[in-house]
Amino acid sequence: MKILVPVKRVVDYNVKVRVRPDGTGVETANVKMSMNPFDEIAVEEAVRLKEKGVATEIVAVSIGVPQAQEQIRTALAMGADRGILVETADAVEPIAVAKILKAIVDKEAPQIVILGKQAIDDDMNATGQMLAALLGWGQGTFANKVEVADGSASVTREVDGGQETVKLTLPAIVTTDLRLNEPRYASLPNIMKARKKPIETIKPGDLGVDTAPRLKVLKVEEPPKRQAGVKVASAAELVSKLRNEAKVIP
Amino acid sequence: MSVLVLADHDNAAINQPTRSAIAAAGQLGDVHLLVIGPEAVAQAGAKIAGVAKVVHSPAEHIMAEPAAALIAGLADGYTHLLAPGSALGKNIMPRVAALLDVQPISDISGIVDADTFVRPIYAGNALATVQSSDPKKVLTVRAASFDPAAPEGGSAAVEPAQAAADPGVSTFVNAELVKSERPELTAARIVVSGGRAMGSAENFHILDGIADKLGAAVGASRAAVDAGYAPNDQQVGQTGKIVAPELYIAFGISGAIQHLAGMKDSKVIVAVNKDEEAPIFQVADYGLVGDVFKLIPEIEAELGK
Numbered sequence: 001m002k003i004l005v006p007v008k009r010v011v012d013y014n015v016k017v018r019v020r021p022d023g024t025g026v027e028t029a030n031v032k033m034s035m036n037p038f039d040e041i042a043v044e045e046a047v048r049l050k051e052k053g054v055a056t057e058i059v060a061v062s063i064g065v066p067q068a069q070e071q072i073r074t075a076l077a078m079g080a081d082r083g084i085l086v087e088t089a090d091a092v093e094p095i096a097v098a099k100i101l102k103a104i105v106d107k108e109a110p111q112i113v114i115l116g117k118q119a120i121d122d123d124m125n126a127t128g129q130m131l132a133a134l135l136g137w138g139q140g141t142f143a144n145k146v147e148v149a150d151g152s153a154s155v156t157r158e159v160d161g162g163q164e165t166v167k168l169t170l171p172a173i174v175t176t177d178l179r180l181n182e183p184r185y186a187s188l189p190n191i192m193k194a195r196k197k198p199i200e201t202i203k204p205g206d207l208g209v210d211t212a213p214r215l216k217v218l219k220v221e222e223p224p225k226r227q228a229g230v231k232v233a234s235a236a237e238l239v240s241k242l243r244n245e246a247k248v249i250p
Numbered sequence: 251m252s253v254l255v256l257a258d259h260d261n262a263a264i265n266q267p268t269r270s271a272i273a274a275a276g277q278l279g280d281v282h283l284l285v286i287g288p289e290a291v292a293q294a295g296a297k298i299a300g301v302a303k304v305v306h307s308p309a310e311h312i313m314a315e316p317a318a319a320l321i322a323g324l325a326d327g328y329t330h331l332l333a334p335g336s337a338l339g340k341n342i343m344p345r346v347a348a349l350l351d352v353q354p355i356s357d358i359s360g361i362v363d364a365d366t367f368v369r370p371i372y373a374g375n376a377l378a379t380v381q382s383s384d385p386k387k388v389l390t391v392r393a394a395s396f397d398p399a400a401p402e403g404g405s406a407a408v409e410p411a412q413a414a415a416d417p418g419v420s421t422f423v424n425a426e427l428v429k430s431e432r433p434e435l436t437a438a439r440i441v442v443s444g445g446r447a448m449g450s451a452e453n454f455h456i457l458d459g460i461a462d463k464l465g466a467a468v469g470a471s472r473a474a475v476d477a478g479y480a481p482n483d484q485q486v487g488q489t490g491k492i493v494a495p496e497l498y499i500a501f502g503i504s505g506a507i508q509h510l511a512g513m514k515d516s517k518v519i520v521a522v523n524k525d526e527e528a529p530i531f532q533v534a535d536y537g538l539v540g541d542v543f544k545l546i547p548e549i550e551a552e553l554g555k
Contacts, residue, residue, distance in 0.1 A: 016507060017372045026376050038489075094344070095353040118489065122371050124356045126344035129314070133348035138419035139314055141341045144482070154423065158482050159337045160434075161260070162427035166313070169419045178475070178489065179482055214353035215380040218366065223377050226514060229535035231526075235548035238520065238538050239555075246518045246535065248440070248497040249464060249553070 001148075002057045003046040004110040006101055007039040007075050009068040010121040023219045035071040038116025040078075041176040044183040045146060046114050047079035054148045057081050059108055063092055063100055069199060076194035077186030083199035088211060094122075096204070096211040098130035103207035105135060110171065112153065117142050117175040128175035138168035144179040252302070253279040254324060256317075256333035256342065259291045260427075261310075266437035267334035269298060269398035271391040276300045276399070277361050278330050284321065284411065286312045292408045299403035307411040311422040312338060318345035320414035325350055325386060329364065335390040335492070336436070347388035354388040355380060357492075359395035373488035373511035393436050394494030394515055428481065435484065438467035440497045441513070443486055446473035447502025447524070447542055454479040456543070457501060459550045469493065469513075471503045487512035502542045505530025522549075 011017055012034040017026045035043075049055040060075035062068040063086040072083035086100050105113060118125035132139035140146070140155025144163060147154040148170070156165045158177045186194070204211050232238045242249045253275045258268045264285075275281045280302040285292040292306035307320055321342070325331060331346060333339030335357045347354035359377070360368030366381045367389065435441065442461045448454045454474065461468050470480035472487050486493055488511040498516035503509060505521070505528055513519070514533050521534035524541050531537040538545060 011372070013508070017375050019376050026372055093353050095348065095351070098348055120373065120488065123373065123488065124344075124354070125340050126347070126354050126356060129341065129344035130348035130354075132315075133318060133345040136417060136419070138417075139341070139345065141314070142337060157337075157341075159425070159427075160258075161430075161483055162425065162481075163483075164425035164427075165423040167421045167423050172419070177482065178472070178485075214384050215355065215382055218379040218381055220371070220376050220378045223370070223374060223514075226519075226533040228532045229519075229537065231531075231537045231539065233538075235538070235545055235552050238522075238536055239549060239552035241536055242497070242518070242520070246497070248518050 001055050001112070002059065002108060002110040003049060003055045004059050004061060004105060004108060004113045005039070005042050005046045005075060005080065006061045006113070006115050007043065007071045008036040008116070008119045009033050009062060009064050009071045010036045010119055013037055013120055019220055019222045023221055025217065025220050033067070035074050036116050036119045038118060038176050040183040041178070041180050042114040042116050043075045043078050043080060044181045045176060048181065049148060050079065059084060059110065061086065061101065061104055063088065063097055065089055072199055073194050074186065076197040077191045078184060082197055085199055085201045086204055086207070087201050088204050090211055091213065092211050093213050093215060094124050094126040094130055095214065096209060097127050098134055099209045100204055100207055101131050102134045103209060112148070112170065112172060112174060114174045114176065117177055128173050132173040137172050139173045140166055140168055141175040142177040143174050144177050146174055146180070251279045251329045252282050252327060253330040253332060254282050254284055254321070254328045256321060256339065257283055257285045257291070257295055258334050258336045258338045259285070259287055261287055261291065264291060264295055264298065265434060266398050267336050267393035269401065270393040270396040271332050271334040272298060272300055272399040274358070274361060274391045274396045275330065275332050278364060282328070284324070286317055286320070296406040296408050297402050297404050299400040301404045301406045304406050304408040305411045306408050307413060313420055313422055314341045314345055315420050316414060316416040317342050318349060319417060320411060321346045322349035323414045324411065328386070330387045330389060332389045332391055335392050339390045343388050343390050350386055350388065352384040352386055352388050353382065354390070355382060356390050357392045358389050359392045373508050374514070375507060392492055394492050432461060433465065433467045435467045435469055435486070435491050436493055438493070438495050440464045440466035441469045441486070441493050441495045442466045442499045442501070443469035443471065443503060444474055444480065444501045445471040445503030446477055448474060448479055451479045456546050460546065460553065463550060463553045471509045500530055501546060503530055504528045505533065
């Protein structure tokens with residue numbers, strides 16, 4: 001069984017992003033870039049399924065600038081077998097990403113596509129669900145447990161108030177939530193080995209996908225800043241202020 | 251023109267995030283509410299202020315695949331399709347959007363006009379104003395950004411929905427939902443949250459005393475959830491719940507940007523932390539420096555006075 005894992009190059013989660021003064025976006029020049037954290041969880045889950053003997057091959061896909069090869073290499077060092085880079089300098093919206101991935105799925109015929117539930121840059125939380133719709137597949141989103149057996153996947157999902165389990169006929173889509181696993185660090189020998197693994201480079205046009213954006217970004221601005229308030233000295237003073245000054249408790 | 255809102259409910263009541271989505275939808279057109287679930291929930295939906303019509307489709311559980319097919323099938327009569335940005339809305343609406351060849355707009359926090367919306371990006375460190383060129387808009391709504399519609403006051407008609415074919419690729423197995431007497435996190439007037447400094451799952455329950463006294467919901471930082479001290483559905487932050495209560499009290503939470511993203515729109519923020527340099531103090535209206543294990547019982551005692 002083949003598993004496809006899309007990985008996105010994003011501003012590292014430790015970076016405090018700054019809005020560009022001209023309001024066109026956030027500053028991404030000279031900023032540390034990394035694999036989207038939820039995608040690391042996706043790669044890890046695929047590698048575990050391979051280690052269990054469920055999967056036989058893992059293909060990592062990234063869509064973006066040539067440097068997105070770095071994120072594919074990270075996936076290869078974690079245990080993916082080969083990579084595909086769909087190279088484009090344009091910002092690609094989830095709908096176009098889903099269409100590109102569908103074209104790759106049509107070619108590669110994986111049984112499972114595991115994606116991060118959301119990218120920490122645009123916070124859209126959409127691509128997995130959209131790919132599932134385009135393929136007509138079932139979707140197990142926000143997964144904290146995945147079990148694959150007998151042509152189906154049992155996916156336990158994080159929902160409001162607890163969790164629920166759904167059973168999906170394969171092929172199917174899984175999107176990862178935080179508790180699914182803890183991604184491994186790639187070892188040095190595996191990083192070296194990953195350098196020899198193949199990465200194929202294609203363009204969105206090769207797949208017949210139009211990536212023209214549907215959303216026009218009119219402006220990007222900083223949210224209103226909160227002012228730091230006062231320090232209080234004791235529990236008694238705090239409760240008194242909440243009662244008499246802020247008037248938020250009885 | 252009419253707009254359709256997907257109701258999120260627990261088979262008994264329609265939740266507050268749905269009523270926030272209804273309020274947002276009211277800025278865009280006549281609101282029709284889609285209830286996938288029991289008849290009684292549809293009747294409750296008909297009473298919500300601002301709902302012009304309820305469209306009802308009976309079901310025991312809402313599954314994304316048939317629900318998205320149903321909504322896409324209803325889409326012809328609507329300019330906008332909305333849902334609350336809850337786990338349910340996030341699961342279903344992008345699927346609907348793809349079926350309609352539309353780029354969804356997730357988690358809107360503002361409406362500029364029928365085509366233009368404000369949404370937070372980068373964990374709320376930036377606000378993007380985006381204009382959609384799609385003929386239909388598919389939106390999820392950040393509940394904390396819109397005052398909810400009143401649960402009573404409406405008297406809408408309930409009509410059955412044309413059933414859509416189940417694609418037959420998924421089945422519901424079971425749900426394990428935590429029964430709680432406390433208010434729902436995203437709807438609570440007061441939220442009491444704990445961080446990694448709580449130290450253990452057992453210690454985390456020390457917060458229950460204050461939460462009970464204040465009628466508050468209990469939240470957690472991602473660090474506390476990752477450490478196993480609190481369940482995932484209590485997580486407040488970029489990848490968890492977004493809350494904006496009247497009072498947010500953070501115990502032992504340092505204030506990573508991902509956590510601040512989930513609570514910085516709260517009206518009053520209180521931070522209790524032993525590290526006086528913790529970033530949480532930069533957004534707190536009231537800060538108290540000290541050991542949470544000493545201060546929590548003291549605050550609880552003061553609240554009882």
